Amino acid sequence: xxxxxxxxxxxxxxxxxxxxxxxxxxxxxxxxxxxxxxxxxxxxxxxxxxxxxxxxxxxxxxxxxxxxxxxxxxxxxxxxxxxxxxxxxxxxxxxxxxxxx
Amino acid sequence: xxxxxxxxxxxxxxxxxxxxxxxxxxxxxxxxxxxxxxxxxxxxxxxxxxxxxxxxxxxxxxxxxxxxxxxxxxxxxxxxxxxxxxxxxxxxxxxxxxxxxxxxxxxxxxxxxxxxxxxxxxxxxxxxxxxxxxxxx
Amino acid sequence: xxxxxxxxxxxxxxxxxxxxxxxxxxxxxxxxxxxxxxxxxxxxxxxxxxxxxxxxxxxxxxxxxxxxxxxxxxxxxxxxxxxxxxxxxxxxxxxxxxxxxxxxxxxxxxxxxxxxxxxxxxxxxxxxxxxxxxxxxxxxxxxxxxxxxxxxxxxxxxxxxxxxxxxxxxxxxxxxxxxxxxxxxxxxxxxxxxxxxxxxxxxxxxxxxxxxxxxxxxxxxxxxxxxxxxxxxxxxxxxxxxxxxxxxxxxxxxxxxxxxxxxxxxxxxxxxxxxxxxxxxxxxxxxxxxxxxxxxxxxxxxxxxxxxxxxxxxxxxxxxxxxxxxxxxxxxxxxxxxxxxxxxxxxxxxxxxxxxxxxxxxxxxxxxxxxxxxxxxxxxxxxxxxxxxxxxxxxxxxxxxxxxxxxxxxxxxxxxxxxxxxxxxxxxxxxxxxxxxxxxxxxxxxxxxxxxxxxxxxxxxxxxxxxxxxxxxxxxxxxxxxxxxxxxxxxxxx
Numbered sequence: 001x002x003x004x005x006x007x008x009x010x011x012x013x014x015x016x017x018x019x020x021x022x023x024x025x026x027x028x029x030x031x032x033x034x035x036x037x038x039x040x041x042x043x044x045x046x047x048x049x050x051x052x053x054x055x056x057x058x059x060x061x062x063x064x065x066x067x068x069x070x071x072x073x074x075x076x077x078x079x080x081x082x083x084x085x086x087x088x089x090x091x092x093x094x095x096x097x098x099x100x101x
Numbered sequence: 102x103x104x105x106x107x108x109x110x111x112x113x114x115x116x117x118x119x120x121x122x123x124x125x126x127x128x129x130x131x132x133x134x135x136x137x138x139x140x141x142x143x144x145x146x147x148x149x150x151x152x153x154x155x156x157x158x159x160x161x162x163x164x165x166x167x168x169x170x171x172x173x174x175x176x177x178x179x180x181x182x183x184x185x186x187x188x189x190x191x192x193x194x195x196x197x198x199x200x201x202x203x204x205x206x207x208x209x210x211x212x213x214x215x216x217x218x219x220x221x222x223x224x225x226x227x228x229x230x231x232x233x234x235x236x237x238x
Numbered sequence: 239x240x241x242x243x244x245x246x247x248x249x250x251x252x253x254x255x256x257x258x259x260x261x262x263x264x265x266x267x268x269x270x271x272x273x274x275x276x277x278x279x280x281x282x283x284x285x286x287x288x289x290x291x292x293x294x295x296x297x298x299x300x301x302x303x304x305x306x307x308x309x310x311x312x313x314x315x316x317x318x319x320x321x322x323x324x325x326x327x328x329x330x331x332x333x334x335x336x337x338x339x340x341x342x343x344x345x346x347x348x349x350x351x352x353x354x355x356x357x358x359x360x361x362x363x364x365x366x367x368x369x370x371x372x373x374x375x376x377x378x379x380x381x382x383x384x385x386x387x388x389x390x391x392x393x394x395x396x397x398x399x400x401x402x403x404x405x406x407x408x409x410x411x412x413x414x415x416x417x418x419x420x421x422x423x424x425x426x427x428x429x430x431x432x433x434x435x436x437x438x439x440x441x442x443x444x445x446x447x448x449x450x451x452x453x454x455x456x457x458x459x460x461x462x463x464x465x466x467x468x469x470x471x472x473x474x475x476x477x478x479x480x481x482x483x484x485x486x487x488x489x490x491x492x493x494x495x496x497x498x499x500x501x502x503x504x505x506x507x508x509x510x511x512x513x514x515x516x517x518x519x520x521x522x523x524x525x526x527x528x529x530x531x532x533x534x535x536x537x538x539x540x541x542x543x544x545x546x547x548x549x550x551x552x553x554x555x556x557x558x559x560x561x562x563x564x565x566x567x568x569x570x571x572x573x574x575x576x577x578x579x580x581x582x583x584x585x586x587x588x589x590x591x592x593x594x595x596x597x598x599x600x601x602x603x604x605x606x607x608x609x610x611x612x613x614x615x616x617x618x619x620x621x622x623x624x625x626x627x628x629x630x631x632x633x634x635x636x637x638x639x640x641x642x643x644x645x646x647x648x649x650x651x652x653x654x655x656x657x658x659x660x661x662x663x664x665x666x667x668x669x670x671x672x673x674x675x676x677x678x679x680x681x682x683x684x685x686x687x688x689x690x691x692x693x694x695x696x697x698x699x700x701x702x703x704x705x706x707x708x709x710x711x712x713x714x715x716x717x718x719x720x721x722x723x724x725x726x727x728x729x730x731x732x
Contacts, residue, residue: 002109009418016411023404032400039407043414050418058423059414062365064183066410069372071180073403075173076376080383080395082166087389098390099397099467218257225264 008049015042029084029091033077040070170228181216185209245301245308245360247293248286248316249353255282256349263342272341276331279345283327283352287320290356298718304424305363309718312360314563314711315490319359321697322483322570323352328690329578330475337586344384348479351377355487362498364413364423367491371409371455374487375402378480382472385586394471401454401464409451415444416499425499432502445500445507449514452495455488458514458548459521462541466525469537474584477533478577481540482570489547489566493559496551498719504554511551512644518545519651526658530592535658536576539617542655543569546632549648553635559716561631564709568624568701572616575694579610582683582691590677593662598670602678607666609691614659616698619652624701631709 019039026032044063051059085091188209191198195205223229243250259275259282266272290313293299299308327348334341354373361367379402383395417423419441420431435441450461457465469477496507522542529535547569550562583599583606584590600607616623629652636645683691701708 016407019407023400029396029400033403036400036403036407039404040410043407043410046411046414047417050414053418054421056421058365059417061187062368062413062417062423064187065365065369068180068183069369071176072372072376073399075177076379077399077403078169078173080379080392080399082169083383083386083392084396087387087392096393096396098393099470215257218261222260222264225261227264 005049005053008045012042012045012049015039015045027093029081029093029096032093033074033081037070037074040066167228167231174223174228178216178220184212241299242301244293244296245299245306246357247289248320249356251282251286251289252349252353252356255279255285256346256353259342259349260346263340263346266342271335272345273331273335275342276327276345279349280324280327280331282349283320283324286352286356287317287324290316290320305366306360307362308360309715310711311490311494311559311563311715311718312356314715315359315486315566316356318486318567318570319352319355319483321693322479322486322574323348325574325578325690325693326475326479326483328686328693329478329581330473331686332684333473333475333581333586344381347377347381351381351479352483355483358487359490362425362494364416364425364495368406368410368413370487371491372406374484375406375455378476378484381476382468382480384473384476388471390471391473394468397464398468398472405451405454405461407451408447408454412444412447412449412451415440415447419444425494428499429501432500441500442503442506445503446510448495449492449507449510452488452492453514456485456492456544456547457537457541458544459517459541460514462518462521462544465541466529466534466537469540470531470534473586474533474577474581474588477536478574478581481537481577482573485540485544486566486570489562492551493562494719497554497559501554508552508554511548512641515545515548515552516644516647518542518548519648520545523651523654523658527654529658530594532580532591532593532596532662535593535662536573536580539655539658540573542651543573543617545651546629546648549636549641549644550632552641552644553639557631557635557638557716559719560709560712561628561635563712563715564701564705565628565632567708567712568616568628568698571624571694571697571701572613575691575698576610576613576617578687578690578694579606579613582606582687583610583678583681585680593665595677596662597665597668599678600667601670603681606681606683609695611663611666612695613698614663616702618656618659622699622702624698624705626702627705627709628701 016039019035019037019042022035022038023032026035044066047059047062047066051057051062081091084096088096090096188205192205196202199205255278259279262275262278263272266275293308293316294310294313296308300306301308327345330344334344351374354370354375354377357370357373358367361370379395379399382398383392385391413423416428419435419437420428422428422431432438432441453461454464469481472480496504496511500507519542522538522540522545526535526538526542529538547562547565550558550565552558553561583596583603590596599610612623616625619625619629629648633645633648636648
């Protein structure tokens with residue numbers, strides 16, 4: 001007996017949904033950013049599960065690229081967050097609201 | 102897959118063993134130094150260890166953005182190594198796959214060249230210079 | 239030249255130029271002008287454009303283990319992106335003079351972004367599409383917040399970053415499910431395996447997620463919420479770039495995925511696109527009516543234009559691709575042109591913001607006002623401008639495909655759009671109230687900026703008078719993407 005693939009897929013889907021939900025609910029920019037990372041990792045889990053199912057390496061290679069891109073995104077994102085904090089002294093999205101008509 | 106008739110959970114046996122060994126090793130080392138070593142307490146030694154930072158202070162205390170810079174650069178250059186592992190695994194078969202003797206090798210040279218350019222940029226920007234007082238980071 | 243090098247020649251040229259500019263930036267002394275780096279970037283972009291043109295003579299090139307496919311479709315978008323980047327660089331060559339000491343990074347990031355966008359349009363492997371998408375996105379995130387001392391600029395940047403990464407996650411999840419359903423991430427193999435897949439529901443879900451992800455990138459409603467804020471806070475030349483070039487690349491990717499990857503699911507995705515197109519046009523135009531800030535108004539207008547463009551996607555397989563390609567080119571010419579004028583008027587500090595601020599421009603700066611007016615007329619879709627033929631081809635393609643109601647909604651929306659474009663136009667030619675009379679005194683149109691304005695105005699005019707040249711190139715690119723569409727295109731035009 002092995003763990004069926006549907007378990008992994010359901011887990012990934014749940015993680016992805018948690019990521020989407022906390023992206024919409026959370027108010028701190030860092031937490032919002034973390035929820036995006038959660039979504040990306042859910043995708044990674046899906047890729048690995050499918051790669052195992054199809055006996056194809058493509059899915060695993062994809063995960064490598066997603067990891068590297070996520071690191072690059074994190075560097076840029078945190079740099080922007082520092083710039084926000086320097087000009088604004090807050091990381092609450094409700095107070096980052098200059099741009100309005 | 103090998104035929105087996107033991108329960109699935111037995112697959113986790115190596116993991117359990119590793120946890121046991123790790124626990125035993127850690128407890129053994131701490132215990133052995135407690136029984137064998139000499140004890141000389143000082144104020145600094147009695148304090149909690151927090152990576153060299155002062156353990157007591159404002160929880161919202163701020164520290165230099167340079168810590169963050171170095172951490173971020175470490176992550177970036179660290180992650181770049183991820184592509185070298187699959188390349189190294191199939192390196193001997195690359196001429197056969199690509200149909201050219203040196204193509205796979207040159208590809209990695211180009212890749213490492215970009216990493217080196219990135220390092221040069223970081224260095225020239227003065228981010229590795231820990232002591233310099235640069236206002237605009 | 240090996241086919242691998244030939245296939246990625248424009249990208250290689252852009253990357254090398256970008257790296258040179260990037261390395262030169264910290265080596266140059268702090269106070270020195272970065273204009274030479276901008277000139278180098280312009281030369282690199284020109285070379286990349288010529289390289290794409292050179293590729294056209296080789297037919298279809300497959301390279302890098304069939305992950306890259308250079309055909310007339312990719313060349314069309316390569317040339318378009320190179321032209322947009324060229325105009326953006328020309329218009330911002332003097333933009334940072336005396337303001338930002340690290341302007342070299344701006345030029346390097348623009349080139350890197352262009353590399354990513356070009357990579358998106360010539361990849362037939364979703365992994366490469368993803369890498370290209372991220373290269374272009376990450377570059378534009380930074381460009382949006384380039385005036386990092388200003389609170390509005392960093393706010394624009396963080397909003398763009400968060401929503402962009404959110405969209406990327408959806409796009410990726412879509413790719414993962416497509417991989418699970420068909421066992422491949424190559425667009426052509428996906429299309430073959432779809433016929434025999436055991437999990438059509440999964441494939442459908444993946445398609446929906448991919449459309450959502452791309453929908454965010456092209457700012458189609460209901461995924462448009464970030465657009466007005468980001469466009470308002472970002473520097474004007476950057477807005478000109480990011481409202482056209484990354485969108486063109488994303489539209490190209492969507493065309494490739496829908497028309498060559500999922501043609502067998504056409505009835506399902508066509509109805510989804512139908513809804514998104516109708517929503518985008520309506521939300522964009524109604525939203526633009528309420529705006530006072532000109533950049534915000536143009537942001538809503540770009541949402542509406544994404545909607546017009548998506549109308550072409552419902553015309554499968556007849557003239558959908560050709561009209562979509564043509565519309566992308568026409569929209570790029572007029573929108574980049576409009577933002578070039580706004581860059582010149584507003585300058586680095588962007589003091590001229592609202593529609594009222596623009597009043598009386600024609601008295602002080604008649605040529606600039608006339609050029610801006612021309613672009614606005616083209617955005618409305620007046621005859622003898624590129625916007626007219628763009629709308630004409632898109633709506634006639636929709637009618638050919640039998641989507642009468644969508645065409646009606648589009649035409650109604652074009653009527654609504656007249657109001658807000660004409661309001662700005664009227665403001666340009668109205669008499670200025672006596673207060674703040676020195677608002678336009680600081681405007682100096684430099685030679686490169688004048689060149690950029692000439693290029694965009696000429697392109698818009700040319701597309702409105704003699705569209706056949708570009709249209710035939712668009713039809714060639716259509717034939718390259720969807721094999722079935724070559725015959726039907728000729729059928730429709732007969």
